[in-house]
Amino acid sequence: MERTFPTSSALSDAYYAGCREGKLLLQYCSDCQQPQFYPRILCSHCGGRELAWREASGKGHIATFTVVRQPVSPAYEAPYVVALIDLEEGPRMMSHIVNCDPEAVRVGQPVQVSFENWSETLTMPVFQLQG
Amino acid sequence: MGENLRGKVAIVGAADTPVGKVPELNAFELCADAIQRVLADAGLRKEDVDGLITCNSMSMPLLYHAEAMAEYLQMFPRYCMAVGAGGGTTFSIIHHAASAIATGMADVVVVAMADSLRSGLSRQQAMLVQSSTGHPQYEQPWGLTVPAYYALAGQAHMAEYGTRPEHFAEVAVACRAHAALNPAAQKRDPITVDDVLNSRMIADPLHLLDCSLVSDGGSAIVLTSAERAKDFPHAPVYLLGMGEGHSHEHISQARNLTTSAAKEAGERAYAMAGLGPRDMDFAQLYDCFTPTVLIELEDLGFCAKGEGGPFIVDQGIGPGGQLPVNTHGGLLSHSHPGNPGSMFALTESVWQLRGTAGERQLGKADVGLLHAQGGILSSHCTLILGREAN
Ligand SMILES: [Zn+2]
Numbered sequence: 001m002e003r004t005f006p007t008s009s010a011l012s013d014a015y016y017a018g019c020r021e022g023k024l025l026l027q028y029c030s031d032c033q034q035p036q037f038y039p040r041i042l043c044s045h046c047g048g049r050e051l052a053w054r055e056a057s058g059k060g061h062i063a064t065f066t067v068v069r070q071p072v073s074p075a076y077e078a079p080y081v082v083a084l085i086d087l088e089e090g091p092r093m094m095s096h097i098v099n100c101d102p103e104a105v106r107v108g109q110p111v112q113v114s115f116e117n118w119s120e121t122l123t124m125p126v127f128q129l130q131g
Numbered sequence: 132m133g134e135n136l137r138g139k140v141a142i143v144g145a146a147d148t149p150v151g152k153v154p155e156l157n158a159f160e161l162c163a164d165a166i167q168r169v170l171a172d173a174g175l176r177k178e179d180v181d182g183l184i185t186c187n188s189m190s191m192p193l194l195y196h197a198e199a200m201a202e203y204l205q206m207f208p209r210y211c212m213a214v215g216a217g218g219g220t221t222f223s224i225i226h227h228a229a230s231a232i233a234t235g236m237a238d239v240v241v242v243a244m245a246d247s248l249r250s251g252l253s254r255q256q257a258m259l260v261q262s263s264t265g266h267p268q269y270e271q272p273w274g275l276t277v278p279a280y281y282a283l284a285g286q287a288h289m290a291e292y293g294t295r296p297e298h299f300a301e302v303a304v305a306c307r308a309h310a311a312l313n314p315a316a317q318k319r320d321p322i323t324v325d326d327v328l329n330s331r332m333i334a335d336p337l338h339l340l341d342c343s344l345v346s347d348g349g350s351a352i353v354l355t356s357a358e359r360a361k362d363f364p365h366a367p368v369y370l371l372g373m374g375e376g377h378s379h380e381h382i383s384q385a386r387n388l389t390t391s392a393a394k395e396a397g398e399r400a401y402a403m404a405g406l407g408p409r410d411m412d413f414a415q416l417y418d419c420f421t422p423t424v425l426i427e428l429e430d431l432g433f434c435a436k437g438e439g440g441p442f443i444v445d446q447g448i449g450p451g452g453q454l455p456v457n458t459h460g461g462l463l464s465h466s467h468p469g470n471p472g473s474m475f476a477l478t479e480s481v482w483q484l485r486g487t488a489g490e491r492q493l494g495k496a497d498v499g500l501l502h503a504q505g506g507i508l509s510s511h512c513t514l515i516l517g518r519e520a521n
Contacts, residue, residue: 006268015268038269038384064290064388066282067335068274072262073255076274084283084383094270094383107290124272 003075005122011039014053019123024058024113026089027051037091058113060087060127067102081105085127096126105129134373137403138520140229141360141367144173144241144353145481147474150466151317153347154250158188161245161349163203169241169351174364180353182210182237184228186220186244186470189260190251200243210237217264217505218417219375220244221473222512226373228354238355244471245349257345261469264506266381278342278420279334280382280507285422286336287388291437296336298440299421300327302456303340303463305449306418310460312450312491317344318464341421343462343472350474352481357520368484371498372406372515374399382507389437391508393430397500400513401432406498408432411515413483413493414454415476415501418461424448427502428456431513450491458483458491473503477514484518 006012015038018025026035031048035056042049065083068076081097083105097105098116111127118124146168148161156164162185170177183206185197193199196213200206210231214224221244228240248257258276265271265280288294304324310316322340330339360367376392376399379385401407408431416427425439433454434442446453459465459479462472482488483496498517504510 003274004271006272009268012268038266064283064287066275066279066286066337067332068276068279069332069334070276070278072258072274072276072279080274082273082275082279082283084388092383094266094273096273107286118272 001073001075003118005118011041015039016122018053019115019125022115024056024125025053026056026091028054035089035091037093057088060085060111062097062105062107062109062111063092064107065097065105067105083127085111098126098128100129134403136229136233136373137371137405138369139357140232140354140370141357142352142370142481142516143355143360143363143365143367144169144175145478146172146351147315147478148245148349150315150346150348150468150475152249153247158191158245158247158251159200159203161247161347162200162243165245165349165351166200166204166241166243169243169353172365173353175239175353177204177206180206180239180241181208182228182231182240183208184224184240184242185213186224187213187215188246189469190247208237210240217470217510218419218472219503219505219510219512220470221477222501222503222514223375223510225354225370225477225514226375226512229370229373232354232356238359240354241351242354243349243351244474246469246471247347248345248469249347251347266383270381270383276334278337281420281422282334282337283382284388284426284508285420288422288425289336291389294425294440296328297324298425298443299336299341300324301443302418302421302424302448303327305443305452306457306461306463308449309455309458309491310464313459313465316460316465317346318460337420343419343467344464346466346468348466348468348471348475350471350478352477366485366518368481369517369520370514371517372400372404372513374403374513376511378509380506380509385508389426391426391430391504392511393427393502393504393513396502396511396513397431400515404515406515410498411454411500412496413458413499414456415458415480415499416456417473417503418457418463419467421463423504423508424456426508431500431502455493458488458493470505473501476501480516484516
């Protein structure tokens, strides 16, 4: 059994292509200058249609998390930590917290992005506890 | 422009199929069975029904579910549709049906829902189908189960308000105590807070007993106008308030992790009914996972924000509590066949308001609040039901 890979679309392909290059990309609106996640064809703040990719700092903190003890499928090795990360730039995203003791994870902890190869073509943005 | 549906529509029939493990009927057949049972309860022939609303099933999804059901029963409604809003579907269906009756789109509407999550799907299939609520590009790859999605809200509530796992556990204990009084419930053996806390951890902070059941089952009701409702065998139960709120689909996009759109849904329903939380004799609150009930108690105004845990401990939501919640046992102990789950909270409320709930009949049951939500705290609908139209 395989992990669930992200489905393909022009925007998700561009986002995950950034991950392959070690970059966490956010869309910024050319009209209101605000960043958004997940990527869309329009700005979810003002409706602007001109959006540009910019590399995020990769810094953020844990808004909430869970330790999954019973995996969704055998392709995922439990326990694993799933978190919602509030990026320094503002948007919130879901990811894994890796290379940590799951029991030590807390809401509010600072995290930093790193990248994990899931296949020859797919690289996923994961986070590690900082400091 | 506000809706003005207060007291105009009534429930005149209510019926459940057996729940739990019902392998002899598939999801579609369970739905047909529920419809036949509810027609009997309402004293109706199928020819008397001109509206049919259903919801799709996960174990047997159909492109035209309501139409296929009408065909199966050889019913020829003039109003026919299947609605989908996850666990919130149940009550948004009622909201739609009431509007249809009030505007003359139909006179007698059957609402029927069923699914076979236990017998119609393997454990793995059931898990994957339900977790497909996650975003296919930015959530699902992280491998969350449905409990894991809800655990994110539970953990956030703990961090923000100091809620403890014991508070969540109290919800499961209360639902089980109600179920112990209900011969139709799937799980009836009493449990303690320690039983919940000692059950296997599924996704922190949720233990196995913080999670709802996986069931087969179906249920149906009949709605008609308040004028016609007087001609039916059972005392009508009136719709006094209805309101919805929709804030997101994916939890990573939620406006707030601990305050849900139950707030708007509740405010809209209270406004229509001209009633408030203190007027409710009972509440049937969506309990797919225990933290959901805490959040709903707060967002629906039964207690202040963040005080759901202490409210449950101090006021009590079990039998004999200040606010009985899920008097049939809820999704945690009665049954949870997926989207139809809250139908059983609805039929239970009808029986409580009719005064026919048997051993678990509440001493005072004049007005009650029902709340359902779907997705991951995404789509919310509140109903307020009463024995009197005014
Ligand atoms: Zn913009």
